[in-house]
Amino acid sequence: MTTTSESRVPKLRVEDLEVTFDVGRGRKLHAVDGVSFHVDEGETLGLVGESGSGKSTTGMAVLRLAEPTSGRVYLGDTEVTGLRSRQLRPLRKRMQIVFQDPYSSLDPSMTIGQQLDEPLKVHTSLSKAERRARVDEALDTVKLSRRYTSRYPNEFSGGQRQRIAIARAMILDPELVVCDEPVSALDVSTQSQIVNLLLGIQEQSRTSFLFIAHDLAVVRLVSARTAVMYLGQLVETGPSARVYDAPAHPYTAALNSAIPIPDPDRQRTRDRIVLGGDQPSPLTPPSGCRFRTRCPFAMEVCAEEAPPQYPIDGGGYAACHLHTHGPQLRGASVLPLIHGDHLTTPLVSR
Ligand SMILES: Nc1ncnc2c1ncn2[C@@H]1O[C@H](COP(=O)(O)OP(=O)(O)OP(=O)(O)O)[C@@H](O)[C@H]1O
Ligand code: SF4
Numbered sequence: 001m002t003t004t005s006e007s008r009v010p011k012l013r014v015e016d017l018e019v020t021f022d023v024g025r026g027r028k029l030h031a032v033d034g035v036s037f038h039v040d041e042g043e044t045l046g047l048v049g050e051s052g053s054g055k056s057t058t059g060m061a062v063l064r065l066a067e068p069t070s071g072r073v074y075l076g077d078t079e080v081t082g083l084r085s086r087q088l089r090p091l092r093k094r095m096q097i098v099f100q101d102p103y104s105s106l107d108p109s110m111t112i113g114q115q116l117d118e119p120l121k122v123h124t125s126l127s128k129a130e131r132r133a134r135v136d137e138a139l140d141t142v143k144l145s146r147r148y149t150s151r152y153p154n155e156f157s158g159g160q161r162q163r164i165a166i167a168r169a170m171i172l173d174p175e176l177v178v179c180d181e182p183v184s185a186l187d188v189s190t191q192s193q194i195v196n197l198l199l200g201i202q203e204q205s206r207t208s209f210l211f212i213a214h215d216l217a218v219v220r221l222v223s224a225r226t227a228v229m230y231l232g233q234l235v236e237t238g239p240s241a242r243v244y245d246a247p248a249h250p251y252t253a254a255l256n257s258a259i260p261i262p263d264p265d266r267q268r269t270r271d272r273i274v275l276g277g278d279q280p281s282p283l284t285p286p287s288g289c290r291f292r293t294r295c296p297f298a299m300e301v302c303a304e305e306a307p308p309q310y311p312i313d314g315g316g317y318a319a320c321h322l323h324t325h326g327p328q329l330r331g332a333s334v335l336p337l338i339h340g341d342h343l344t345t346p347l348v349s350r
């Protein structure tokens with residue numbers, strides 16, 4: 001849902017979140033390392049990055065389905081990270097998740113009606129008739145027939161199962177839904193149907209969404225703001241249109257380069273950064289800027305100092321030394337650098 005600047009209220013606040021996994025022989029894997037962001041009421045924040053960058057772990061830690069090592073998570077006024085495990089139950093009503101795999105997220109032994117009714121039974125005192133009405137409404141919301149309540153998950157396609165999973169996530173009218181790659185396992189035409197469904201739900205509810213995906217084109221469609229994650233850290237955040245049209249971090253520019261443009265002429269002449277090499281292991285991240293081993297613009301300072309979050313023209317932040325050293329972009333896009341003569345001709349955008 002679109003909100004005016006006056007009506008914005010942070011619904012989810014994540015402050016300096018760390019999640020470390022003990023992977024044996026005394027080794028610690030920093031899956032999430034100092035991540036901070038917020039999602040306003042009724043807003044969708046997209047979270048993108050390559051496989052293994054820590055997106056799911058971030059989403060799971062927000063819901064306390066993975067245990068944060070340090071940092072704070074607030075849902076409204078509730079400090080989620082401060083709750084004991086038995087205090088988490090009421091929180092489950094307020095926060096929900098939709099997983100990537102529609103084939104394993106539903107219980108094969110329960111009918112659709114039972115699976116939609118279960119959260120209502122656990123978390124509300126509604127009568128049977130009232131619950132039945134809610135289940136019907138939830139099916140209407142995801143555009144499935146009310147007659148499906150007596151059927152089992154194996155009678156449905158992947159797209160239909162994802163609709164059921166979305167209905168189950170929304171049935172308690174939650175404050176926050178984490179969507180962890182909800183369309184990645186679906187074919188392209190089903191993906192667009194589910195994206196349209198989510199857009200309709202966003203319009204009609206005050207629910208906030210954290211929408212995790214690899215596919216930047218999808219994230220741009222559904223998210224007002226985007227956060228880009230690399231090796232456990234946020235490298236860039238900002239309004240989605242700015243992040244896509246004028247990326248201020250070389251990693252974002254590289255991710256954007258991977259999105260095909262339908263117009264062949266524009267595709268040929270576009271600015272591109274090709275992302276080479278593999279993502280380093282989070283067990284042994286590079287010193288300074290973690291992207292430096294793959295960055296075409298890496299400077300000496302990049303190995304020595306972790307870049308601070310630098311405010312960007314058009315909104316948001318990027319953690320890159322290019323905004324304070326070398327070509328000195330002064331808060332602008334990195335796209336002009338891609339043509340190659342940037343290191344001898346310092347670029348100042350204004
Ligand atoms: N339970 C776990 N134990 C140990 N390491 C884990 C665990 N869960 C995740 N990791 C590691 O943490 C890092 C981040 O994983 P995560 O699943 O959050 O990434 P992701 O961005 O969601 O990736 P993908 O796009 O493939 O879903 C990876 O290196 C992963 O191997
Ligand atoms: S800080 Fe340096 S290595 Fe990192 S993205 Fe910026 S230029 Fe590249």
Ligand SMILES: [Mg+2]
Binds near residue numbers: 055057
């Ligand atoms: Mg994941």
